[in-house]
Amino acid sequence: MKPSLFLTSLALACCSATFLGQGLDSAKLLQQPVDTWPTFHGDYSGRRHSPLSQVNSANVKSLSLAWVYRANQGSIKSTPLEVNGVLYFTVSDHVWAVDARTGRELWHYAWKSAGGIHIGNRGVGIYGNWLFFETPDNHLVSLDIRTGKERWNKEIADLKLEYFSTMSPVVIRNHVLIGVSGDSMDVPGFLESRDPETGDVQWRWYTTPRPGQPGSETWPNPDAMAHGGGMTWMPGTYDPELNLLYWTTGNPNPVMAGQGREGDNLWTCSIVALNPDTGKLAWYFQASPHDTHDWDAVQVPVLIDGEFQGKPRKLLAQASRNGYFFVLDRTNGTNLLSVPYIDINWSKGLDAKGSPIRDPKKDPSTPGTLVSPSAHGGTNWQTPAFNPKTGLFYLHAEKSYSVFFLTDTDPKPEGYGGRDDKVWAAEFIEAIDYQTGKVRWTHDIGPGSAFMSILSTAGNLVFSGDNSGNVLALDPISGRTLWHANLGGVMNNGPITYELDGRQYLVFAADDSLFGFTLPAN
Amino acid sequence: MLRILQKHIGLSVLLSSVLFAAQPSPAQSARPTPPKRTSANLPPAPDQAAADRGHALFGQTCGFCHGKEANGGDGGPDLIRSLLVNHDEHGELIAPVVLNGRSDKGMPKFDLTPQQISDISTFLHARNRYVRYRQLYQVKEDIVTGDVTAGQNYFNTTGGCASCHSPTADLAHIANKYDPEALLVRFLYPTRRPSAAGKVTTVDIKVDIKLPSGQSFSGPLKHLDEFTVSMYDSSGDYHIWPRESVSLQIHDPLAAHLELLPKYSDEDIHNLLAYLVTLK
Numbered sequence: 161m162k163p164s165l166f167l168t169s170l171a172l173a174c175c176s177a178t179f180l181g182q183g184l185d186s187a188k189l190l191q192q193p194v195d196t197w198p199t200f201h202g203d204y205s206g207r208r209h210s211p212l213s214q215v216n217s218a219n220v221k222s223l224s225l226a227w228v229y230r231a232n233q234g235s236i237k238s239t240p241l242e243v244n245g246v247l248y249f250t251v252s253d254h255v256w257a258v259d260a261r262t263g264r265e266l267w268h269y270a271w272k273s274a275g276g277i278h279i280g281n282r283g284v285g286i287y288g289n290w291l292f293f294e295t296p297d298n299h300l301v302s303l304d305i306r307t308g309k310e311r312w313n314k315e316i317a318d319l320k321l322e323y324f325s326t327m328s329p330v331v332i333r334n335h336v337l338i339g340v341s342g343d344s345m346d347v348p349g350f351l352e353s354r355d356p357e358t359g360d361v362q363w364r365w366y367t368t369p370r371p372g373q374p375g376s377e378t379w380p381n382p383d384a385m386a387h388g389g390g391m392t393w394m395p396g397t398y399d400p401e402l403n404l405l406y407w408t409t410g411n412p413n414p415v416m417a418g419q420g421r422e423g424d425n426l427w428t429c430s431i432v433a434l435n436p437d438t439g440k441l442a443w444y445f446q447a448s449p450h451d452t453h454d455w456d457a458v459q460v461p462v463l464i465d466g467e468f469q470g471k472p473r474k475l476l477a478q479a480s481r482n483g484y485f486f487v488l489d490r491t492n493g494t495n496l497l498s499v500p501y502i503d504i505n506w507s508k509g510l511d512a513k514g515s516p517i518r519d520p521k522k523d524p525s526t527p528g529t530l531v532s533p534s535a536h537g538g539t540n541w542q543t544p545a546f547n548p549k550t551g552l553f554y555l556h557a558e559k560s561y562s563v564f565f566l567t568d569t570d571p572k573p574e575g576y577g578g579r580d581d582k583v584w585a586a587e588f589i590e591a592i593d594y595q596t597g598k599v600r601w602t603h604d605i606g607p608g609s610a611f612m613s614i615l616s617t618a619g620n621l622v623f624s625g626d627n628s629g630n631v632l633a634l635d636p637i638s639g640r641t642l643w644h645a646n647l648g649g650v651m652n653n654g655p656i657t658y659e660l661d662g663r664q665y666l667v668f669a670a671d672d673s674l675f676g677f678t679l680p681a682n
Numbered sequence: 683m684l685r686i687l688q689k690h691i692g693l694s695v696l697l698s699s700v701l702f703a704a705q706p707s708p709a710q711s712a713r714p715t716p717p718k719r720t721s722a723n724l725p726p727a728p729d730q731a732a733a734d735r736g737h738a739l740f741g742q743t744c745g746f747c748h749g750k751e752a753n754g755g756d757g758g759p760d761l762i763r764s765l766l767v768n769h770d771e772h773g774e775l776i777a778p779v780v781l782n783g784r785s786d787k788g789m790p791k792f793d794l795t796p797q798q799i800s801d802i803s804t805f806l807h808a809r810n811r812y813v814r815y816r817q818l819y820q821v822k823e824d825i826v827t828g829d830v831t832a833g834q835n836y837f838n839t840t841g842g843c844a845s846c847h848s849p850t851a852d853l854a855h856i857a858n859k860y861d862p863e864a865l866l867v868r869f870l871y872p873t874r875r876p877s878a879a880g881k882v883t884t885v886d887i888k889v890d891i892k893l894p895s896g897q898s899f900s901g902p903l904k905h906l907d908e909f910t911v912s913m914y915d916s917s918g919d920y921h922i923w924p925r926e927s928v929s930l931q932i933h934d935p936l937a938a939h940l941e942l943l944p945k946y947s948d949e950d951i952h953n954l955l956a957y958l959v960t961l962k
Contacts, residue, residue: 320768322814344814346763383754387763503944527827527952528866530943561943563867563951567819572753574762575813579821581863584871584943606907628907641908 182306183289184243189331190400197242197656199395200283200328201543205463206397208545209616210657214664215679216619220633220643226665226676227263231256236669237611238283238328239543239654247667248286248305249674252278252296252326257308260667261660263676267308271295276324277342280652282395282541285329285336287356292336294325300338300359314359316340321347330395332405332436335362339392339407343454344575346413349390349428353439363439367392367409367427375426378449384421389413390428393458394541398436399474402491405436406463406476410456411448416524416535417568417577424449429457431478431486433493443493446515447480452523453506453564454535454580455482460543466551468496468595477594479544479555481537482506484516485597499597501590502538502559506531524564524578534562535580543654545614545622550636552591552600554614554622560585589614589624589632591639601639605632613654615666623666625651631668631675647675724815728808736805739798747789752809757788762810773803821863826959828949833957836950841942843869843954846935849961857959866955870946871939888933889913891923903932 184198192211193202202208215223233251240249240258246266247258253273257266276296285292290311291303298317303310316338317323322345330337335353349367354360367390369375371382379385391410398405412421412428427441429448434441447457457480464475468487476490483504487497495514500507506522522531536558544555561583568577589603605612608627615623621642622634629650633643649671657666666677741750747758754760761767770776777799783791794802812818837843847853860868889903891913899921904912911930912922 318765318768321763321765344816345768383760387760505944521948525948527825527948527955528821528863529948530870530946530951532944561870563870565819565821565825565863567821570751570753572749572760574753574760576816576819579816579819581867583867584873584940604908626907628905628909630907630909644909 181289182244182246184286184305186287186331186333188243193656193658195659196244197240197658198286199241199330200239200285200654201395201397201460202656204332204398204400206460206543206546207462207464207548207616208543208614208654209547209618211618212657212659212664213617213619214659215617215621215657215666217621217635217642219679220619220621222679223633223643223645223666223677224680225645226261226678228676229256229258229263229265229674231672231674233672234278235280235649235652235671236674237280237652238669239613240656240667240674241284241286242656242658242667243286243305245660246305247674248284248291249669250281250283250293251672252281254281255284255291255293255303255308257305258674260658260665260676263674269303269308269310271299271301273297274319276319277322279324279326281326281328283328285331287331287334287336290356292329292331292338292356294327294329294338296324296326298323298325298340300325300329300336300354302356302359312359314354316352317342318347321345323347327393328395330398331356332398335436337396337405337407337436339394341391341393341410343389343391343411343413343415346387346389346574348386348388349392349410351392351407351434351439353436365434365439365441367430367432369426378424378426380420380422387413388421388425388428389415390425390430391456391458393456394460397461397463397476399463399490402474403435403437404433404442404490406461406490407432407434408456408458408461408478410458411451411454414568414573414575414577415454416452416564416579417566417570417573418450418452418523419569420572421450425451429455429482431457431461431476431488431493433490445486445488445493445495445513447478447484447486448482448518449511449515450518451482452518453482453531454576455480455533455537457481458541459539462544462546462553463490464546464548464594466548466594475594477546477553479539479553479557479592481533481539482516483533483538485553485592486514487594487597497595497597500538501555501592501597501599502533502557504532504538522564524566524580526566526569528563528565528581530561530583531564531580532561533558534560534582534585535564536560536562536582536585540611542611543613545616546594547616547622547636549618550591551594552636553594554589554591554616554624554636556587556605556612556614556624557590557602558585558587587627589622589634589639591622591636603632603634603639603641608650610650610652612651615655615657617657623655623657623668625668625670629670631655631670645677647673649673724817725811728804728811730808732801732804733808734805736801736803736808739794740802740805743792743794744802752806761806762813767806767810770803770807773800776803776806823862825866826862826952826956828952828954828956830953830956830960832949833953833955836954837957841950841954842938846938853958853961856961858962862955862959865958866951869939869954869958870943870951872936887935890931890933891921892929893923894927906932
């Protein structure tokens with residue numbers, strides 16, 4: 161980022177937001193997270209790397225419990241936001257505001273649900289004093305962060321068509337960016353920008369083209385395209401200098417039966433760059449052309465400013481669910497690296513654009529096809545982290561095998577059209593060298609089905625969890641455990657850190673509770 | 683870390699399999715379903731007789747345009763994905779369309795009785811329900827497509843299965859205990875997976891522990907992570923030690939299954955299944 165541009169946007173943001181009191185100063189969104197964790201990833205880069213180093217590899221063994229907050233509403237899958245000393249987090253249909261120093265509740269909001277799939281909620285977005293979150297029955301709800309009182313709610317998708325909503329809204333200037341989920345009824349995915357004051361739609365971008373548009377040639381007919389899926393499950397990232405929004409899209413529909421949608425099925429299973437003011441597509445890269453294994457490509461598009469083959473570049477890296485680690489030039493989408501980060505058995509190599517070529521022999525079949533990885537993927541929605549100092553990309557990964565069955569052999573199948581039986585899996589935290597894709601270390605975390613995300617800090621620490629209920633602090637270079645604490649439940653969210661009153665806090669979720677840790681007071 | 687654990691156990695790849703089998707939990711005792719799309723309780727099953735009547739009538743009356751299975755046909759849209767059908771509860775939205783037609787879209791009206799419309803509506807909702815809830819997707823007997831002799835050969839030679847298993851001993855009548863799908867998934871990696879009869883079988887991992895004092899223990903592993911190891915001794919007493927304070931050896935009866943996973947071709951697994959389903 162050029163300093164001049166950065167400072168200009170910073171100055172503008174500061175001037176417009178200094179009067180907010182408890183609200184979020186939007187300038188915080190353009191800085192590395194220190195006293196604030198203002199958005200899902202901590203900042204727009206998706207790196208989940210904190211510059212804080214009060215807690216570091218030398219003293220992490222002294223880390224002590226500061227507080228516990230028991231939400232008691234099922235597993236917490238959201239990354240909390242921390243703004244002016246208050247944490248805001250969710251589970252499906254619920255939002256809490258909790259004191260970030262003591263864990264004491266300020267308010268709790270409960271949405272009256274009309275139904276929908278309640279698999280979890282990733283968290284909230286904040287604009288000034290206004291908080292935004294999505295519900296399983298597809299409403300965007302806005303609350304006043306001071307009181308937890310509802311300002312308005314807007315229906316964003318049709319529950320009867322089996323849409324449901326889980327993602328954490330991303331706020332960029334006066335755009336609230338929201339996505340949708342739902343793979344069961346062959347509906348189209350989309351990303352929307354909404355007005356933070358009124359909730360009105362500013363623009364909508366469909367993840368599949370309309371007839372005649374570029375990309376429509378990758379579908380056999382308008383019907384397949386209009387029912388082609390591509391859900392926008394996860395929050396994206398943003399480069400303020402390029403003014404490009406990076407979003408990731410889900411698998412095509414029908415999910416496992418591809419016979420009715422011959423072609424690459426753009427822009428499903430893709431990383432796309434959009435203009436956040438207009439929703440106009442700048443470029444795309446497809447992680448899985450014509451996916452048939454439920455390997456959505458919604459994993460975080462992490463923005464890295466660093467060297468690549470000796471030259472400083474603006475990069476984007478993704479460890480994708482299909483088992484590939486991708487590095488792109490984020491100015492134009494050019495692929496620089498595509499390397500598997502786990503053992504896979506479904507790819508015949510790479511095409512000219514760097515996208516993997518799927519082996520049709522490994523498609524789901526009536527008698528069953530043994531595929532690695534399973535539909536769960538090499539990783540899933542859990543978020544990775546990147547440490548600029550080590551140059552390593554950290555993620556919670558999985559090696560696995562599944563038998564994929566095709567259950568709908570109709571020329572025009574519907575819904576999932578198949579399913580997979582997982583036969584075996586092993587889980588671990590993994591560190592990948594972003595310049596080569598080489599796996600530097602793996603740290604076994606035992607078997608299980610949790611979704612632990614990663615936090616990296618300048619204190620030479622990588623925080624995550626294992627499947628035995630331990631929160632872990634690892635050495636970023638070796639992957640060796642430096643500290644652990646058993647919290648009596650598994651981590652299904654993203655750890656965060658912030659500094660208040662000169663003390664660095666770390667916040668982890670274990671099942672239905674949040675745990676705040678800090679070093680003992682002197 | 684892997685290297686560190688390797689030092690203790692000797693078989694890096696084993697650790698995951700050991701842990702996988704060693705920790706019973708709800709997530710592992712049932713067939714794993716990707717958590718992100720699990721639905722809450724399914725709505726009640728439709729009246730099958732009415733759905734069958736509706737299916738037949740739909741095929742005769744509507745199938746020409748909408749397809750016999752209602753997934754779209756010559757000129758008529760897919761009704762499983764239809765907004766109207768998805769918003770209909772009991773035929774209240776479907777009935778006016780059937781009775782009045784949609785002249786603007788070229789759909790004639792049909793003079794059907796309320797009972798007939800109700801049956802068609804039940805059929806459409808049953809189809810919709812099946813598509814919507816993948817827990818209902820059936821993997822049928824037709825998954826058995828392999829060659830029995832080739833499967834038997836694989837069992838006795840390449841696969842090395844015969845070194846632990848026998849078709850006349852532990853695997854006798856195995857095909858009566860499990861349906862083909864369960865059998866396939868179980869021979870690939872037999873975790874705590876319910877059989878057709880609903881019984882859960884377990885595979886015990888045995889661990890040998892040696893303390894610095896020279897004292898040793900042997901018995902079923904209870905838990906192993908990077909910090910602790912716990913087990914039951916021959917008297918049934920529970921023991922736990924810090925992971926680093928003991929040397930341990932794991933005896934995982936499933937290790938051979940894990941080693942085969944990267945080696946199988948799909949033909950191998952289909953042939954092996956074809957052979958195993960003959961063990962009635």
